[in-house]
Amino acid sequence: xxxxxxxxxxxxxxxxxxxVAMTGERIGIFGPSGSGKSTLVGLLAGLQQPDxxxxxxxxxxxxxxxxxxxxxxxxxxxxxxxxxxxxxxxLDVKANLLYGYRRxxxxxxSIDFESLVEVLNLKDLLRRxxxxxxxxxxxxVALGRALLSNPRLLLMDEPLSALDDTLRFQxxxxxxxxxxxxxxxxxxxxxxxxxxxxxxxxxxxVSGGAIVAQTTSEQLARSRMDLSPxxxxxxxxxxxxxxxxxxxxxxxxxxxxxISAGSEQHEAxxxxxxKDIILCKKHPEVISARNLLQCTVTSTFNSGNKVGVELxxxxxxxxxxxxxxxxxxxxxxxxxxxxxxxxxxxxxxRG
Amino acid sequence: MLAxxxxxxxxxxxxxxxAAAAMxxxxxxxxxxxxxxxxxxxxxxxxxxxxxxxxxxxxxxxIGYLLLLLLGKNGWLGSLLDAAGIRLIFTWKAAVIASxxxxxxxxxRSIRIGMESIDMQLIQASRTLGATWHDTLVTVILPLSxxxxxxxxxxxxxxxLGEFGATIIVAGNIPGVTQTIPLAIYDYASSxxxxxxxxxxxxxxxxxxxxxxxxxxxxDKKLARRR
Numbered sequence: 001x002x003x004x005x006x007x008x009x010x011x012x013x014x015x016x017x018x019x020v021a022m023t024g025e026r027i028g029i030f031g032p033s034g035s036g037k038s039t040l041v042g043l044l045a046g047l048q049q050p051d052x053x054x055x056x057x058x059x060x061x062x063x064x065x066x067x068x069x070x071x072x073x074x075x076x077x078x079x080x081x082x083x084x085x086x087x088x089x090x091l092d093v094k095a096n097l098l099y100g101y102r103r104x105x106x107x108x109x110s111i112d113f114e115s116l117v118e119v120l121n122l123k124d125l126l127r128r129x130x131x132x133x134x135x136x137x138x139x140x141v142a143l144g145r146a147l148l149s150n151p152r153l154l155l156m157d158e159p160l161s162a163l164d165d166t167l168r169f170q171x172x173x174x175x176x177x178x179x180x181x182x183x184x185x186x187x188x189x190x191x192x193x194x195x196x197x198x199x200x201x202x203x204x205x206v207s208g209g210a211i212v213a214q215t216t217s218e219q220l221a222r223s224r225m226d227l228s229p230x231x232x233x234x235x236x237x238x239x240x241x242x243x244x245x246x247x248x249x250x251x252x253x254x255x256x257x258x259i260s261a262g263s264e265q266h267e268a269x270x271x272x273x274x275k276d277i278i279l280c281k282k283h284p285e286v287i288s289a290r291n292l293l294q295c296t297v298t299s300t301f302n303s304g305n306k307v308g309v310e311l312x313x314x315x316x317x318x319x320x321x322x323x324x325x326x327x328x329x330x331x332x333x334x335x336x337x338x339x340x341x342x343x344x345x346x347x348x349x350r351g
Numbered sequence: 352m353l354a355x356x357x358x359x360x361x362x363x364x365x366x367x368x369x370a371a372a373a374m375x376x377x378x379x380x381x382x383x384x385x386x387x388x389x390x391x392x393x394x395x396x397x398x399x400x401x402x403x404x405x406x407x408x409x410x411x412x413x414i415g416y417l418l419l420l421l422l423g424k425n426g427w428l429g430s431l432l433d434a435a436g437i438r439l440i441f442t443w444k445a446a447v448i449a450s451x452x453x454x455x456x457x458x459x460r461s462i463r464i465g466m467e468s469i470d471m472q473l474i475q476a477s478r479t480l481g482a483t484w485h486d487t488l489v490t491v492i493l494p495l496s497x498x499x500x501x502x503x504x505x506x507x508x509x510x511x512l513g514e515f516g517a518t519i520i521v522a523g524n525i526p527g528v529t530q531t532i533p534l535a536i537y538d539y540a541s542s543x544x545x546x547x548x549x550x551x552x553x554x555x556x557x558x559x560x561x562x563x564x565x566x567x568x569x570x571d572k573k574l575a576r577r578r
Contacts, residue, residue, distance in 0.1 A: 045475075045479050046478075046479075047475045047478065047479070072478075072483075073475075073478040073479050074478050074479070074480075074481045074482055074483055074486075076479075077481075078479060079479050079480060080475070080476065080479050082472055082476065084470075084472065086470070086472045086473055086475075086476045088473060088476075088477075088491060088495075089495070090494045090495060099477070099480050099482075099490075100480030100481055103480060103481030103482055103486070104481055145480065146479075146480070149479075149480045149481055
């Protein structure tokens, strides 16, 4: 998917100026509230019109002020999953799902109803009214409805913001699974760095109505380590190994991680802040932290007055942070051997 | 006991016929104007709003008189209709037009309230899912403003039942032809011996209004429960 946007738009006191070319199947648009992300979505979908400029998707011009082109929203084949589910309250789940499908040209119908219902696990909901669905179910139906319109591009505009933490991390696997299986390119718009990292490879950073950076989601997280109060968040998808008294042991790298917030599920996603990892040069004799991992430094990076340290143990990777002074004292460099101490309670389970 | 003569029955039948016809004739226009005023973005919108609401503030007699000038034999539209062999003035059709004009702002206002309560993102969602604007109007906007449309229709019907000033000027007060309930009551009120007859028609008038308002409430509750 190749998206080119070069537009200007004035909205009251706010002005958006964007000139960007995005290539990829999983693109993130990241920025704080009010930075212009949703305006960008509206312009791309044709719900708003730029003051001037050009928009094209895969070489097809959707808007051009100089050539007087403005393709109508219903002809753009760009579907949106909104922050609020925006399901039609007068229609049941099935009729909502089929709304776009019925209006899609037969030659574009690559996603069929049955397989989508299967992937999104919607079979039991089909006859229900919208008011009888939970928040997470509503958002799943909204996603299904957008996908069944067989769009060439899906815009997910903060689709998880209206959900609580537990639901959010329940929906993410659906979003990922669907996009991988159905191969629909998407733009994932979010103000959450963790969500952006889970959903996107390439990221466009928007701030104050302008595009301020274009990077990978991993690079973005590293560059913001210093600014964020929680540092760099390690996202660990772990497989359960065994129960260790009142802790849970998960496979990681060459060894295992002991975690107090584990669960009985086979796989789980955990967050671990770079601030919660203590680095030691030598093996401490006794330590209260339940995890003491022997790691090799594979790279370091600077973020403000801190140094990010990428640690490896087998296939496992972790990013820790230390202040410049500590980095000097520990003599950290690529190839250094270090011990990483992590408390079992430092891991936060995210689904 | 109700004391009703055969002309009273004619008046009741005519009142209901005129109110139903006024409601049916003005509904498509009411929807169109409410849509334009809610979603339209054009020059002169304020002017249109004023014109649509004008009958609400004008005395009905003024509306009747203007209609008479427009539709009368020598009127701008009346002469055209006359050439085509259509006569409206002093027929029940003129009563329909008078009622429709007087009740129109109420109809538009109710439908507009219904349309304004629709979340704009639902309309946007429908467009991005491939629906053209008229498809969106039929499949999203109209069903979601149904309570406003029903309220508007009931108001229009009720207002038409009570219409007097404009009707008497353009349709006259011909028993069995253009005499509706209010006009019949007016006739009885000016005769000292017809108090019972006037009261009977008043009772019928109240009964019809209660039925209309009651049906509206029931329908609205049903609609609310469906959501």
